[in-house]
Amino acid sequence: MPDNTTYVAAAVAVSAAVTWALRTLPFAALAPLRASDTLRYLSVHMPVGVMVILTVYTLRGVSLTNALPVGLALVVTLGLHLWRRNAVLSVLGGTAIHVALASTVFSHS
Amino acid sequence: MNSPSDTVMDRPHQDTAAPPLTTSDVRAALKDSSSVGLALFPLGIALGVLVVHAGLDWWWASAITAFVYAGSLEFLLVGLIAAATPLAQVALTAFLVNFRHVFYALSFPLHRVRSRAGKAYSTYTLTDEAYALTTGESAQSWSGRRIVWLQALCQVYWVAGATLGALFGALVPAQLAGLDFALTALFVVLAVDAYLAKRDIPTPALALVCALVARFVLPGQMLLAALGLFTAGLLARRAVAPQAEAARA
Structure with missing residues (x-):
């Protein structure tokens, strides 16, 4: 467990600095960025791929024993979002289903 | 996100000679941010709960959300911190996860924000949600102040949610x-x-393949491997079919 306050503060500071640099510096280098077709191509195609990768990353711990509640919650989230296009509803709905299944039918405790 | 009527109602402000009053900018920003706020607040609560379940003091939830303020990275960061991940890998993860923000500079209306402090804060809080709201069609007439207020309110929802959680x-x-x-x-x-x-x-198919390959070949470095593979794959795809893809983009 992370008792080390210095380490946590450093991790937060590093993350904040990297994030702000990524958000601020491109404005200084705006002109060359605008001219680069390759960066424009990446800017158009990266977002969806990054989100797919992050989705899979959050599911890396899923095994056969908990695949069913996770799969059902994924279907509910996807279905809700394609149906209503309401981010709050999709996230809350999918999470509620997962919490309900994981703590009742599929509870391992 | 925003109803078309927002734009119509706000046009008169833009036509007047005097700069819009701050109070009206705040009111407008409150309305602009309501849809995103409804998502940020409960997600903030979930993040706050995760922070204390990871063994951190409750106030770390406020500190992390206020200082890092990049939703998806913060969720990952809680796990990285709990696993005592080396700082270099934390930095690399932050870089790769948030690299997409580089592209927001291409269309975010920063030129409408006048003051230096305003510009600094505006880039600091340039989240996916802020970008999505301020580059939409209904946002074309928004003043710099209204944009900064919108970003400030979004951060308040997020930090407040995380602290409560x-x-x-x-x-x-x-x-x-x-x-x-x-x-x-x-x-x-x-x-x-x-x-x-x-x-x-x-x-997305390429990204899915990259993620699964990284998951099974390099499970310890899954995120970095997947994002690296995906970027390389995109560049390769562009090199193979530059004309067709340029036309599509």
């Missing part, structure tokens, strides 16, 4: 099983929205 999570020791799915659901929602904007199947 952490306090609530600390008071209620019984762990709510399966709450971590909120992060997965958020990424699924963002992926669907990004897909619907382009409707380009090969890109």
Whole structure:
């Protein structure tokens, strides 16, 4: 467990600095960025791929024993979002289903 | 996100000679931010609960959300911190996860924000949600102040949600099983929205393959391997079919 306050503060500071640099510096280098077709191509195609990768990353711990509640919650989230296009509803709905299944039918405790 | 009537109602402000009053900018920003706020606040609560369940004091939830202020990275960061991940890898993860923000400079209306402090804060809080709201069609007439207020309100919703979640999570020791799915659901929602904007199947398919390859070949470095593979794959795809892809983009 992370008792080390210095380490946590450093991790937060590093993350904040990297994030702000990524958000601020491109404005200084705006002109060359605008001219680069390759960066424009990446800017158009990266977002969806990054989100797919992050989705899979959050599911890396899923095994056969908990695949069913996770799969059902994924279907509910996807279905809700394609149906209503309401981010709050999709996230809350999918999470509620997962919490309900994981703590009742599929509870391992 | 915003109803078309917002734009119509706000046009008169833009036509007057005097700069719009701050109070009207705040009111407008409150309305502009309501849809995103409805998502940020409960997600903030989920993050706060995760922070205390990871063994951190409740106030770390406030500190992390206020200083890092990049939703998806913060959820990952809690896990990285709990695993005592080396700082270099934390930095690399922050870089790769948030690299997409580089592209927001291409269309975010920073030129409308006048003051230096305003510009600094505006870039600091240039989240996916802020970018999505301020580059939409109804946002074309928004003043710089209205944009900064919108960003400030979004950050308030997020920090307040996380703080409440952490306090609530600390008071209620019984762990709510399966709450971590909120992060997965958020990424699924963002992926669907990004897909619907382009409707380009090969890109998410390539990303899925990269993620699965990284998951089974390099499970210890999955995120970095997947994002690196995906970027290389995109560049290769562009090199193979530059004309067709340039036309599409």
